[in-house]
Amino acid sequence: MLKLAIVLPCYNEEEILSQTIKRMKSLLTQMIKTKQVASASKILLVNDGSCDKTADIIRRTCAKDKHFCGLNLSRNFGHQSAILAGMNEIEADVYVTIDADLQDNPESIMEMLGKIYEGYDVVYGVRTLRNTDSWFKRTSATLYYKLLKILGVNIVYNHADFRMMTKRAVDALKQFPERNLFLRAIVPLAGFKSAKVYYDRSARSAGETKYPLVKMMALAWNGISNFSIIPLRFVTFMGFAICFISLFFLGFIIYRWSVSGTIVGWASLVTIITIFSGVQLLSLGIIGEYLAKVFVEVKKRPLYIVESKIGFGDN
């Protein structure tokens, strides 16, 4: 029987955590009872530097229930790092990562496990309905997935970070040393046989999103710039295209001058200068973005730092 580790990243989730703990506990108990997973299976609550009562709730839960363990990170490192920390720090045969806000259906974990027993190494949780998300989130997500596809980034449509992986798939993930984490694109890169499990995403029942627009946009840009060099190619292409066009333009000006001797107007000159400055700044910006990534990667700073571990005793 497989030892399962359920990893939940938690950041200021005091309003919902007790409810999540209850639901996860009953799920795990049921899976142990029906002999789907080993009794040594664990639910790991990763406290990603919360400043509310999340840490207290985790500590109390771990103290009274041996199926729970906790990981306190030394500060807020972000969702992606919290997930990775959880998977790195606990030993198990199978790992599943799921948000602490119960938006992803915990009961799908059983279905995912079935796929693992069928021989798959990675099982992606895919959202079918997104009616609970706002119109903006839904539309921007759809456009974003399309853009990623055009840019050649391989990710599973409508899959976030609700995912089950075997130990060997997680070990493969550890070989990717990147600092700019975007797990949903790294996991397909690691390979292995994968399957999908579909579920309806529900609304957050308590607390509010820890992903404000700015953070979401940063993650979205990570997804593009970590996995695609097409934006850089586009700059080169644009450079070529504009050189070509300006050659034609130059030819045209010389022709006009030789025919009628007219001086090309001030307005068109200013227009051209403005357009070209814009293009140059944009190109520099894109190059700068990639340079910034290299800057972050070469420093090799740790992705997370563990402050303390609770209830890892028999691990």
Ligand code: UDP
């Ligand atoms: N989270 C985290 N660190 C952060 C932000 C979020 O560990 O810096 C956790 C959060 O507690 C939740 C999950 O990541 O369990 C997803 O966050 P959220 O539900 O706020 O994102 P949304 O579903 O709105 O995209």
Ligand code: MG
């Ligand atoms: Mg959520």
